[in-house]
Amino acid sequence: MKISISALSIAYGLTPEALRYYEEKGLLTPDRAASSGFRKFSIQDVQVLGIIKSLQRQGFSLDEIRRVLKTGVSLGELIDMMDEKRIQLCEQISQASAIRNRLTRCTDLLRDHEHLLMKPRLCQGCAAYLVDFDSVAALWASVPKSPLLKDLIEALPLSSYCTTVPLARLNGGDAPTRTGICAPTEFAALIHADFSQMRMSAGPRTVRMLFDLRPPQRTSLSPVIARMQAFLKENNLTPVCEGYTRQYSWHVDENGQQQQFSELIVPVL
Numbered sequence: 001m002k003i004s005i006s007a008l009s010i011a012y013g014l015t016p017e018a019l020r021y022y023e024e025k026g027l028l029t030p031d032r033a034a035s036s037g038f039r040k041f042s043i044q045d046v047q048v049l050g051i052i053k054s055l056q057r058q059g060f061s062l063d064e065i066r067r068v069l070k071t072g073v074s075l076g077e078l079i080d081m082m083d084e085k086r087i088q089l090c091e092q093i094s095q096a097s098a099i100r101n102r103l104t105r106c107t108d109l110l111r112d113h114e115h116l117l118m119k120p121r122l123c124q125g126c127a128a129y130l131v132d133f134d135s136v137a138a139l140w141a142s143v144p145k146s147p148l149l150k151d152l153i154e155a156l157p158l159s160s161y162c163t164t165v166p167l168a169r170l171n172g173g174d175a176p177t178r179t180g181i182c183a184p185t186e187f188a189a190l191i192h193a194d195f196s197q198m199r200m201s202a203g204p205r206t207v208r209m210l211f212d213l214r215p216p217q218r219t220s221l222s223p224v225i226a227r228m229q230a231f232l233k234e235n236n237l238t239p240v241c242e243g244y245t246r247q248y249s250w251h252v253d254e255n256g257q258q259q260q261f262s263e264l265i266v267p268v269l
Contacts, residue, residue: 002040059085120231127202132180151193159183170239203267237268
């Protein structure tokens with residue numbers, strides 16, 4: 001029994017070009033001896049293609065699959081390869097779960113934004129690693145020589161671009177804000193970065209305040225920080241380290257105005 005390339009491509013959701021590429025890699029051996037010159041695949045080719053698709057879904061590259069099917073590996077080597085793919089898959093599942101949880105918190109916040117805007121509230125503490133710079137330009141100038149920054153940017157959205165507010169300014173003094181990246185400690189195990197190069201923003205409790213930037217590049221954080229300072233004073237709360245903003249959403253409203261929701265997070269005693 002011979003199967004046409006069109007039937008096989010439809011069955012496996014592949015293009016004929018993909019099947020020809022598998023043939024070029026030596027994974028499939030269709031019969032082209034017929035006078036028509038059309039490729040005809042055997043039952044063995046169908047079984048091999050099923051193995052290829054299965055291994056691809058488990059994270060194997062075509063080169064690895066060719067090694068398994070054609071070059072040959074020992075049983076121990078195959079087990080090691082599958083163990084490695086299993087570990088990678090578990091990490092992907094953990095990352096997807098963390099992103100799902102963050103999306104849930106984000107959507108809950110945005111649904112309630114009209115009630116929460118510019119209203120500080122005391123919440124469960126959230127620790128985060130921070131790295132920041134004097135300006136956006138300084139941050140990007142550091143990227144080529146900083147594996148840490150590349151790792152943190154690669155980890156978006158488990159990490160976030162942020163603005164940090166110095167402790168001196170939270171206590172009523174005058175100090176410039178800085179631009180950087182934050183990574184919540186709850187995601188640290190999922191981000192392959194050297195956190196020893198970052199400092200910790202931590203506290204048993206935090207004060208959080210949602211605010212809206214329109215547009216962000218022209219908006220000062222001064223009103224947000226002033227409202228936060230007033231809340232801290234009213235409630236006898238003391239910042240224990242610098243605060244940081246976390247971006248949640250940006251969009252263009254029906255009036256064509258760019259809007260961006262962010263949240264200022266301040267660890268407190």
